[in-house]
Amino acid sequence: MSQSIILNNQQINHKIKRIAYQIYENNINEKELILAGIKTNGYVFAQKIKEALNTICNIDVILCEVIINKKKPQDKIETSLDSNVYKNKSLVLVDDVLNSGTTLIYAVKHFLDVPLKQFKTAVLVNRNHKKYPIKADFKGLSLSTSLQEHIIVDFSKKSAIAYLE
Numbered sequence: 001m002s003q004s005i006i007l008n009n010q011q012i013n014h015k016i017k018r019i020a021y022q023i024y025e026n027n028i029n030e031k032e033l034i035l036a037g038i039k040t041n042g043y044v045f046a047q048k049i050k051e052a053l054n055t056i057c058n059i060d061v062i063l064c065e066v067i068i069n070k071k072k073p074q075d076k077i078e079t080s081l082d083s084n085v086y087k088n089k090s091l092v093l094v095d096d097v098l099n100s101g102t103t104l105i106y107a108v109k110h111f112l113d114v115p116l117k118q119f120k121t122a123v124l125v126n127r128n129h130k131k132y133p134i135k136a137d138f139k140g141l142s143l144s145t146s147l148q149e150h151i152i153v154d155f156s157k158k159s160a161i162a163y164l165e
Contacts, residue, residue, distance in 0.1 A: 002165075003152075003163045003164065003165050004163060004164045005161060005162070005163045006125070006141065006143065006151065006162050006163060006164050007124070007125070007140070007141060007160075007161065007162035008159075008161060009159035009160050009161060012124065012140070012153075012160045012161070012162060013160075015124060015140030015141065016045075016048045016049055016052050016124075016140070017052050018140070019049055019052075019122055019138045019139075019140060020049050020052035020053045020056060021056065022138045023049065023053065023092055023120070023122065023138060024053060024056055024057045024059065026118075026120065026137075026138075027059060027090050027118070028057075030059055030089075030090050030117075031059065031060060032059065032060045032061075032062060032089055032090075033053075033059050033060070033061050033062070033089070033090050033091075033092065034061075034062050034064055034081070034085070034086040034089050034090070034091040034092070035049055035050055035061055035062070035063055035064065035091075035092050035094055036064040036065075036066050036079065036086070036091055036092065036093050036094065036107075036111070037063065037064070037065060037066065037094045037095070038066045038068060038093070038094065038095040038103060038104075038107055039065055039066060039067045039068060041095070041096035041097075041153050041155060042066070042094050042095035042096055043063075043065045043066075043094075044096075044155040045094050045095070045096050045122075045124055045153075045155070046063055046092075046094040047063060048155075049092075049094065049122065050063055062081070062085065062086075063080075064079050064080055064081040064085075064086065064091075065079065065080040066078075066079055066080075066093070066107050066110070067079070067080075068103060068106060068107055068110075070102075070103050073102055073103055073105075073106035073107075074106060077106065077107060077110040079110075083113070083114045086111075086114060086116065087114050087115060087116075088115055088116065088117050089116065089117055090116070090117050090118040090119075090120075091111060091116050091118070091119050091120070092119075092120045092121065092122050092137075092138070093107055093108065093111065093119070093120070093121045093122070094121075094122045094123070095107075095121075095122075095123050096123065096124050096125065096153040096155075097123060097124065097125045097126075097127060097151050097153060098121075098123040098125070098126045098127060098130070098134075098136050098139070099127045099129055099151075100129055100130060100131045100132070101130040101131060101132035101133075101134040102131070102132065104121060104123075104132075104134050105132040105134045108121070108134065120137040120138065121134070121135070121136050121137050121138070122136060122137065122138035122139070123136040123138075123139050123140070124139070124140040124141065124153055124162065125139070125140060125141050125142075125143055125151050125153065125162060126139045126141070126142045126143070127143060127144075127145055127151060128142060128143070128144050128145075129145070129147060141162075143164075145164060149164055149165065150164070150165045151163070151164055151165075152164075152165055
């Protein structure tokens with residue numbers, strides 16, 4: 001299979017910074033903000049957004065890891081924070097790619113059990129193949145692809161890269 005780079009490291013960093021500014025603008029009056037990253041890439045993406053937010057504002061950004069079985073998203077979902085920590089706070093759910101929306105919708109369902117002040121979603125790449133009525137409030141790139149194509153975001157190296165496979 002051939003790979004086509006859709007975002008290089010510089011472009012990803014630019015998207016992260018832009019998303020951070022959008023999140024800040026949306027939460028300008030907040031003292032605290034919860035960034036809930038879906039385990040693995042979503043959490044890494046949330047960490048990068050937190051770093052960008054720390055350079056542009058004084059909001060206390062709290063990271064939360066969302067542990068979800070992506071093969072069986074209806075299984076019990078866990079978070080690294082107790083729900084009392086994010087109760088009545090502004091929360092942004094973060095993932096790397098919004099594909100069908102399955103992972104995001106089940107993660108949203110988990111957070112609906114706790115009263116939140118505001119709830120938004122952020123993704124690096126939105127694929128536009130949703131089977132659930134969910135949208136990304138903050139997105140780096142919208143990309144129409146075929147169902148056979150896959151988007152891989154690789155944060156494992158010093159420089160991040162997103163490619164289509």
